[in-house]
Amino acid sequence: MQVQLNTLQDAVRQAAAERKVLRLRGGGTKDFLGQSPQGEVLDTRGYAGIISHEPTELVITVRAGTPLAEVEAALAAKGQSLAFEPPHFGPGATVGGMVAAGLSGPARASVGAVRDFILGARFINGKGEDLTFGGQVMKNVAGYDVSRLLAGSWGTLGIITEVSLKVLPVAPAEATLMCAGLAQAEALELLHRWGGQPLPLNASAWVHDTTAQPGQDMLFVRLRGAVAAVESAVGTMTADAQALGAQVTRMDNAQVVADWMASREQTLPFFTAPSDDACLWRLSLPQTAPVMDVPYAQYIEWQGAQRWLWAPASAATALREAAQRVGGHATLFRQSADRQASLAMAQDVPVFSPMSETLQRIQRNLQQQFDPHGVFATGRMGA
Structure with a gap:
């Protein structure tokens, strides 16, 4: 209506x-x-x-x-x-x-x-x-x-x-490379190197694939751009990954589009809660941040700048301190259905990292200017 x-x-x-x-x-x-x-x-x-x-x-x-x-x-x-x-x-x-x-x-x-x-x-x-x-x-x-x-x-x-x-x-050409056998540190180093070159690198994702037997580290990279640029980059990046011992496969575009959409929509197997008390955490970090010293499996996007992991709410302080040490922050992005069912439990850990007093003051001033009567003060972003 x-x-x-x-x-x-x-x-x-x-x-x-x-x-x-x-x-x-x-x-x-x-x-x-x-x-x-x-x-x-x-x-x-x-x-x-x-x-x-x-x-x-x-x-x-x-x-x-x-x-x-x-x-x-x-x-x-x-x-x-x-x-x-x-x-x-x-x-x-x-x-x-x-x-x-x-x-x-x-x-x-x-x-x-x-x-x-x-x-x-x-x-x-x-x-x-x-x-x-x-x-x-x-x-x-x-x-x-x-x-x-x-x-x-x-x-x-x-x-x-x-x-x-x-x-x-829409880009005239696209290609996705699957690089199997690259540890997280190797994958991040390679992504940083590629980021400093004139390559049509459009997206990346690194994960330890537990669906394969045995489990294997996998780096996926998507190229988009002019046909000549994409084809040239495929050769360059394949050689770079193989030099580190990776097995490189160029994936079929018609099939891989569903995989990138699943990454976008968080429907990949990684995004299924591993336990009833698990929370999905989003770590927003500088791309050059090193491997995080945390005991949780990760799904890494944005050439290292966005890192997902499942951890209990009790890990909030440790995760946020680890992210802060490298210049980033951690957000409690999603909770398991069982945890969300309890409103009291769902509120015991702040979703967003605490802001500095300066940022809090800026936010309060903005809300006062745009919403002086508190019509939109739903508390969704915290107090």
Whole structure:
């Protein structure tokens, strides 16, 4: 059912007048992320539709309630895509949820994050005001870059109603190499070396594959770009990996696309909780960070910058200290179904690493400016 913009504004104004908290929700596919939110649900899916798509200008403008799958299908029909490969985590994912969550897929380290592709945004603040920031062109420098600030804001600053995104043509060539037998340290060193060369490295994933007998260390790399560049890189990277003793196989593109999608959507075997008390932790680190000294199996993406592992909640302090020592941080990304079933237990460990007093002050000031009445103070990002 379609809703009008003023309907959303009225809902915010009423909530402000009644001192109520509104919990913004699109498809709900990312409900498991963040602290358990409080407040009355305001469904944003009614404000949907593609407003404009200019293939020659590489820009698409859509309402936030638009299904993400609908946008991707429209772009694919024109040979274009969202290069940052946003995860859906379910069939109902919306564009607004994509921006609010600020999550990116396998290609993040090579092409950029969600915020890097936001050209402009329109949203309703906590006073019910309809605000517009940015535009529909790349070199827009008017005013504050609030549109990108919305990426990863988890609905705490306002209701995202429209967003203009930069899109890119689908690469003319693609190849995925499977390098078997590379230990984590060897794989990271190789990825760092490749990162310093003019190679069309688009995505990477390292994991100790326990489905094989015996278990084996596996590095997967995806190349995208011009045909000549991809073919040249295949030869170079194959030789480099073989020099370290790896067995290199070029995978079939038609088959491997499902594997990269499974990596994006966290449906690979690694992402199945190994025990009832397990939590999925996301370590965000510098790409050059060394092998982490932790006793847990890992799935490593983004050329080393994003590392996943399953560990109990009791490991929170140790994981966060280990990440901080190398200049990163750790997030409690997902919990097992049994653990999530107990709200009291689910709240005993903060989802996000504690912020410094400076960052806390900046966040409080931003929320005070955009939401002075606390309409969107759901607690999803913590106190």
